[in-house]
Amino acid sequence: MNLYKIIKYLAFALGIIGVIFVLMVMAGDASAAESMGSNVLYITYTVLALAILLVLVYVVKGLFSGDIKKTLMTVGLFLAIIVVSFVLSSGTDLDLTPFTSKGLDITESTSKYVGAGLYAFYILAIVAIGSMVFSGAKNIFKK
Template sequence: MNLYKIIKIIAYALGIIGAIFVLMIMSSGSESMIDNILFVTYAVLALVLVLVLIYVLKGLFTGNIKKTLVTVGIFLAIVFVSYAMSSGADLDLKPFTDKGQDITEATSKKVGAGLYTFYVLAFLAIASMAFSGVKKIFK
């Protein structure tokens, strides 16, 4: 039995268990069953993360490792430049701290860096799709 069939069987089993928990929650009206569904959610998340890690490492060592490392390096460079561009002082933090929220300039800088990273990666994704489409049209 190959790994795909095993994962497919596990996915069906977890789907059935999840459906049973949802029916139990809806029929009982009790919110104590929510803990059970969260447990299943955490188990599925852990399983997915482990399988993704396995497949990434498997693909990394069977493919072109130099190309993969260059891509990861470019991604980290984008994150670093985005963090350097973010000032952290773009937002007036006084209304947030008056309400008791723990938002500092460091938190604001990280959020800004995440937004800049998202914008750059979204632009690159759209540009690569457009370039691919234009290249396909001219062929």
């Protein structure tokens, strides 16, 4: 039995377990729903861990079966975008007093990380849109 069939059966079984838990929460009283909610949360964590594990397995499998040079170049470009985003983000362009006065633990480093994430998102979105436009224009002029 190959890995795809195992994953398909595992997803089917987890789906059935999820439906059973949802029906139990909907049919039970409030206290049972709260305790069942924590069980559903544990199942969610388990499914997330399985999904991450399977993604890592397929990535490693793809690395060794494909062109590792292209993969490493792609990962390197992604890391370069992250570094550029972090350098562009200052973290001091936000007045943090309204947040700290409410008891939130937001520092300049937190603001810098959030800014870096936003810059990375913007750069990656521009690259994705640009590649789609380039691909579409290439196909139009090819015909």
